[in-house]
Amino acid sequence: MTFLDSAATTLIKPYEVYRAVNMAVRTMASPGRGAYRAAEAAAEAAYECRRCAAELFGVDSPEKVVICFNATHALNIAIKTHIRPGDTAVISGYEHNSVLRPLKAAGARIQTAASPLFDAGAALEAYDRLLRPGVRAAVINHVSNVFGFILPVGEIARLCRERDIPLIIDASQAAGTVETDMTSLGASFIAMPGHKGLYGPQGTGLLLCGGSAEPIIEGGSGSNSRLDEMPEWLPDRLEAGTHNMPGIAGLRAGMEFVKKTGSANILRHERELLKQTAEALRDNERIRMYLSDDPSLQSGVLSFSVKDMDSERAAAFLAREGIAVRAGLHCAPLAHVTAGTDAQGTVRISFCAFNTKKDVERLVRALKKIE
Amino acid sequence: MKYYLIAARSLTYGQRMARALKNAGMTAALVRSSGENGCSYSVRIKEGSLAGAKRILAEAGFGAAEIREEEG
Structure with missing residues (x-):
């Protein structure tokens, strides 16, 4: 084929990814759930995955790298952190349903910064017109999954910073190829899948967090079990339940491949x-x-x-x-x-x-x- | 032998603390511990290392933490 x-x-992964997944399935238990070697191995692997992502994407702390199931999960967290019913959200004309559907479910008033295909200048102008006081958040698809159009995320991020409007970046098609740096972009969130340009297994994604976030899933976090709410701090706040350790180990190997290549x-x-x-x-x-x-x-x-x-x-x-x-x-x-x-x-x-x-x-x- | 346990708010935070100490040449181990809210994590260091550990962690940006003694 x-x-x-x-x-x-x-579908085609670096050999190191297959090896990492195999190793994890056989040797890793659940991070933070025990004091024995298999749990410690899992904890180390999860930390290394976060650390690798933090280096690759300019995040100042591994704690701000939240491990998700996929980019859709990550985008849902980001969007539902900012948007309440009736809030205005500005989006590009190239957004994926992983942005459109959560916005609709959250009750957003969506304003589309529409622009012709492959016209970066028009895209920037469109966002410039719509990023006005009262906009609750902006969302942008860094690279269109349909056309490969690379939108001017850097300039739009600058507008958002200047106007104090949180920016959510969908980096699903950018991560691993088009430069994506949290420090320079100053985004509120950057969401990405682990299984596309980062060459990790399916069932993985990352949410890079510029600030606080609201959980959309509550459950065990492996710590502070007497609290009846999710912990306040990242990444625990957004990571309920057992981690996908084979996926995380494979994702780390995939990111190391991207860094090396x-x-x-x-x-x-x-x-x-x-x-x-x-x-x-x-x-x-x-x-x-x-x-x-x-x-x-x-x-x-x-x-x-x-x-x-x-x-x-x-x-x-x-x-x-x-x-x-x-x-x-x-x-x-x-x-x-x-x-x-x-x-x-x-x-x-x-x-x-x-x-x-x-x-x-x-x-x-x-x-x-x-x- | 006496050890000190420096409380960490989460597994990842504790991992970062332990690495900061190890990178500075100190022996430090991340251990599970019991806290006010149930299961938690601490970084365990040897007696005599506490002052140095506090300084290293402060320089690395970590805030003040609860510290307990433990007999090893």
């Missing part, structure tokens, strides 16, 4: 494959690609449509050819409305550090056969 769906999850190098590799794809498909009259004129505004994610063919049928054809892609609305209907692709959706290919030129060649050959 040629796996080109890393924006969903990186260099996120900029991974992004450069993915962009080269995207460029190879674009050049090879340029003359295929049935394929319409959504490409940025400025490569610096696009990550290793490419959406395209096939003329006169529903995106799901195109993806099914590619699957029969042994090529894994995603199709439809990608859990991001707003992004499709913004870009004008909501009628049919798109086929999306997304690269990872382990894809090669041969993968692109197989894709291009298959697309030539599509009817």
Whole structure:
């Protein structure tokens, strides 16, 4: 199988991740629940995961790195910390349902800073117009999971700081490739999955916390058991229940891989494959690609449509050819409305550090056969 | 032998305390302990190390903590 769906999850992991997961399953109990070796091993592994994330993302203390089940869990915490019914939230035109649905559930009045695809200047202007007194929080999808559009998070973060509006960054497609630094961004929260660009197992995510947060799950925290509420301090406040130690150990190994390889190098590799794809498909009259004129505004994610063919049928054809892609609305209907692709959706290919030129060649050959 | 237990508010906080002390060359172990609110964590150091530990922890930004004696 040629796996080109890393924006969903990186199916191919570094060997160290498999080894770490195996080791954890066999040797780690639950952190903070015992004074014996297996519990201490788990505690050490969890701390190292937080420490590694703190270094990778510019967080000043490992305690401010909260381990979650996925980015959706992390975003729910962030959004429900800030938003109460009737509060105004400003979002981009490219948000995922992991932002839209919690905002709706929290009763937010949503204002969309809509902007054309791959127009960073327009995105910044749109946020500038809407970030006014009375806005309770701003949310931004750092990199669109549909189009790979890299939004101007740094400039928008600056506006939020200047206007004292908490910013929640969805780094689901950015973490591991596009630079994400808590210290310089000064965000209230940065949420990310462990299983995409950080090459960890599914069932992991991280929430980087710039301040206090409200729990959405209450339960055992392994400490202060007589308290009938979750502890006030991080990370305990947001981590109820038994930790996913195989996932956490694997996530740490994945992040060490990203640190060793260099996120900029991974992004450069993915962009080269995207460029190879674009050049090879340029003359295929049935394929319409959504490409940025400025490569610096696009990550290793490419959406395209096939003329006169529903995106799901195109993806099914590619699957029969042994090529894994995603199709439809990608859990991001707003992004499709913004870009004008909501009628049919798109086929999306997304690269990872382990894809090669041969993968692109197989894709291009298959697309030539599509009817 | 006498030890001192320096209370930590959480496992992660205690891990950070222990590392700050170890990085400064001090012998320190994170242990489970019983606190006012039930299970908690403490960093255990040897008798004679208390003054140095307090100084190192203060310099590293840790706030004042409850300290208990324990016979080892």
